[in-house]
Amino acid sequence: APPRDQDRALRERARKVIPGGMWGHMNAARLPAAFPQFFWRAEGCRLWDADGNEYLDFMCGFGPMVLGYRDPDVDAAAAAQARLGDIMNGPSPLLVELAELLVGTVAHADWALFSKNGTDATTTCVTIARAATRRRKILVARGSYHGAVPWCTPSLAGVTAEDRAHILHYDYNDPDSLEAAAQEAGDDLAAILATAFRHDARRDQELAAPAFARKARALCDASGAALVLDDVRAGFRLDIAGSWEPLGVRPDLSAWSKAIANGYALAAVTGSDAFRAAASEIFVTGSFWCTAVAMAAAIATIGKLRDGGGIAQMAAMGQRLRDGLAAQAAAHGVGLRQSGPAQMPLILFEGDSDFERGNLFTSETVRRGVYLHPWHNMFLSAAHRPADIDRALEATDAAFAAVAARFG
Ligand code: PMP
Known part of the structure; x- marks a missing residue:
């Protein structure tokens, strides 16, 4: 059964047995309280956390998920190699x-x-x-x-x-x-x-x-x-x-x-x-x-990206998100800066040196099931579809309204 309301308890247990509760860039203590620390599963461009919440994801595991979580072709290639061997006395x-x-x-x-x-x-x-x-x-x-x-x-x-x-x-x-x-x-x-x-x-x-x-x-x-x-x-x-x-x-x-x-x-x-x-x-x-499973996955990933137009797809979806955000920010009178390639977007707010606006904005989208980052570049994947972007833009519209209401 999917987990329910476990994030807080897991964090408390983690504090006792893991330095700082979590190390490095994935420590959710670096993020506003609305962000989960623990994730239960993932598929395509979606994540489910240990509280049972579902998210449309724009971090892709901080980059690796270029075709989307659990891509069937990559996972099939990896599973086929896993049946043969992974670690051996030399490479496959x-x-x-x-x-x-x-x-x-x-x-x-x-x-x-x-x-x-x-x-x-x-x-x-x-x-x-x-x-x-x-x-x-x-x-x-x-x-x-x-x-x-x-x-x-x-x-x-x-x-x-x-x-x-x-x-x-x-x-x-x-x-x-x-x-x-x-x-x-x-x-x-x-x-x-x-x-x-x-x-x-x-x-x-x-x-x-x-x-x-x-x-x-x-x-x-x-x-x-x-x-x-x-x-x-x-x-x-x-x-x-x-x-x-x-x-x-x-x-x-x-x-x-x-x-x-x-x-x-x-x-x-x-x-x-x-x-x-x-x-x-x-x-x-x-x-x-030299693990052979990862090499099988890489061969499948690079081939699928090359032959499937994945990079152009990511860029198009990133641009659709960027255009939507720009229009919403203007409509709400909120100063938004978007930078970098559309498929690796970063959003920052004008006059937001302490990231209060960004933290509120992304907290509001996280509460609405859209995982955006307040200060790190994000990542699109080839699994993002126009309907996903449009669904994300429903959440960001409400989040801009919250930023405009609090900060004017
Ligand atoms: N170089 C760059 C540009 C990176 O973004 C990262 C990871 N964020 C690294 C190196 C280090 O990679 P890893 O965390 O896999 O060791």
Whole structure:
């Protein structure tokens, strides 16, 4: 039977046996009280929480669910492989098939290797860049998120200065600041790391400026450093060949995870021939990095996305939501800022530095069964249909009315 009214009791039990009740970005204590912590099940673009409430979802598990929860084709491919084996003493033949698929799909890729989390992939890119160049400095955009280990985690608790000794910062989309950081690194520059676009939480998103991407490429070409694209969050939602492909800028190394296997745990690094030797020189592995089920899921996911027009579908549904929200905000006289690609939308309210409006707005939609986020970018999936967007817009209309009533 579906659970009823269990969220509060689960949180109380969790407080006793889990540090802080929950760690990291999925801690519901970061969100208004209306948001649930625990979820019971999910299907398509819908979630059910441990209190028995149903939601139309616009977070997609913070990104992985690119085709929708429990996609039947992906789950069938995963189940078929599960009947054969998952962990074995080495990879299944699917390892080669998946690497061939990525090399055939991702424009810059001559090879691929696999791990589990986005942090594994970004850290491996940094290690390969240093191994290839025999240099140390890594340029990272101020405020960009690349994972949760000492060289990049946003909390400095437990991090030493030595962990960050060779990380230099630049401002995203600012070619001059990138050039200055490269000059500071001098002949010790190993890599320039950049996310696909600026998707830092709690501020407007910015698409990558072509001049910025080209400057990053030129600085790496001139110095022999690696251009590393962190495509963990945006990968397979903007362009199946890589998120900077529309800009005409190809990275040397890319980090992938989230959407690669529609929710099965998998990450990948893709690279060009110039970095192949270094990628075979470093030692990377993990107990679960070769699970065949996740590779079967990735093959099914990438094939279905490529052949099914999923990216265009997500963009269209995101635009339908964006247009609807813009019209409603105007009608209610509420200042709303929408930024980023339509399929990865962020909504912020004007004059809302403490997120009071955003918290009220999303609390009102959550109460009406629509899960939106007050300050993190959201994610559309290929399972979202026009009727889902229209149903979401009924909830947002009421939520705008509540914001207008409280804040004028
Ligand atoms: N890079 C980016 C751009 C991300 O968005 C994330 C995850 N939010 C990561 C790296 C780290 O991925 P993971 O949480 O799977 O380790």
